[in-house]
Amino acid sequence: ANAGSKSGRGALIVLEGLDRSGKSSQCARLLSYMEGQGCRAEGWRFPDRGTSVGQMISAYLANESQLDDRTVHLLFSANRWEKRALMESKLLGGTTRIVDRYSYSGVAFSAAKGLDIEWCKAPDVGFIAPDLVIYLDVQPEKAAERGGYGGERYEKIEFQKRVADRYHSLRDSTWKIVDGSLSMETVEEQLRELATNCIQESQEKPLTNLAW
Numbered sequence: 703a704n705a706g707s708k709s710g711r712g713a714l715i716v717l718e719g720l721d722r723s724g725k726s727s728q729c730a731r732l733l734s735y736m737e738g739q740g741c742r743a744e745g746w747r748f749p750d751r752g753t754s755v756g757q758m759i760s761a762y763l764a765n766e767s768q769l770d771d772r773t774v775h776l777l778f779s780a781n782r783w784e785k786r787a788l789m790e791s792k793l794l795g796g797t798t799r800i801v802d803r804y805s806y807s808g809v810a811f812s813a814a815k816g817l818d819i820e821w822c823k824a825p826d827v828g829f830i831a832p833d834l835v836i837y838l839d840v841q842p843e844k845a846a847e848r849g850g851y852g853g854e855r856y857e858k859i860e861f862q863k864r865v866a867d868r869y870h871s872l873r874d875s876t877w878k879i880v881d882g883s884l885s886m887e888t889v890e891e892q893l894r895e896l897a898t899n900c901i902q903e904s905q906e907k908p909l910t911n912l913a914w
C-alpha cells in the first residue's frame with residue numbers, strides 16, 4: 703500500500719456523515735489497518751475539543767453555554783484553522799491523515815440551522831482540499847436507532863435530516879458515498895480499498911486549497 707511513499711506526500715482523507723453514522727469507529731479501523739500496512743498515517747478529528755476554542759465548542763454542544771449561530775460557526779472554523787499549518791507540514795512530510803469531520807460538517811450543520819450556505823463556506827476557503835471525502839450514508843432514522851443519541855445539541859432526528867440535505871448539496875468529484883447501513887466489516891473493506899487507491903494516486907499531486 704505504501705510503495706513509493708518515502709518520496710511522495712501523504713493523502714488527506716476525510717470521513718463525513720451524520721451523528722451516529724459510524725465515522726469514528728471506521729476512522730479507527732482504517733487507521734489501524736494503514737499502520738499494519740506500514741503506511742505512515744495519523745488519525746485526527748474535528749472539532750478538536752482540546753484547544754481553548756475547542757472547549758468553547760464543547761460547552762456549547764453540551765448545552766452548557768448559549769452562543770449566537772454565526773459565532774459558533776466561526777468558532778468551528780477557527781478550530782480547523784488552528785490546525786491548518788500542522789496539517790500541511792504532516793502531509794508534505796509524507797504522513798497520511800485520516801480526519802473525522804472537516805469543512806463539510808462546518809457548512810452542513812450551520813446551513814441546516816438556516817444560515818446562508820455561501821456565507822457558511824466563506825471562512826473555510828483556503829483550507830487544504832481533501833484528496834478523498836468518504837460520506838457514510840445512513841438514514842437519520844437508522845442512525846438514531848444505533849444506541850440512541852448522546853444528548854448533545856444537534857442529536858435530533860429532524861435536525862439531522864436537514865443536515866443530510868445540506869451534505870448532499872456539497873458533493874463534488876472527490877466524494878465517495880459508502881452505504882453506512884452495511885455491516886461494519888463490509889464498510890471497513892470498502893474504506894480500505896478507497897483509501898489505498900487514494901494514497902497511491904495522491905503521492906505526486908500537489909496540495910491544493912479548498913475552493914467551493
Ligand code: DGP
Nearest residue numbers: 721748749778779803807808811812856
Ligand atoms: P462529533 O465530535 O464528531 O460528534 O461532533 C460534534 C457535533 O458537532 C456533531 O453533532 C457534529 C457537529 N459539528 C462538527 N463540526 C461542526 C462544524 O464545523 N460546525 C457545526 N455547526 N457543527 C459541527
Ligand code: NA
Nearest residue numbers: 721722854857
Ligand atoms: Na456527536
Ligand code: NA
Nearest residue numbers: 722725726802
Ligand atoms: Na463522531
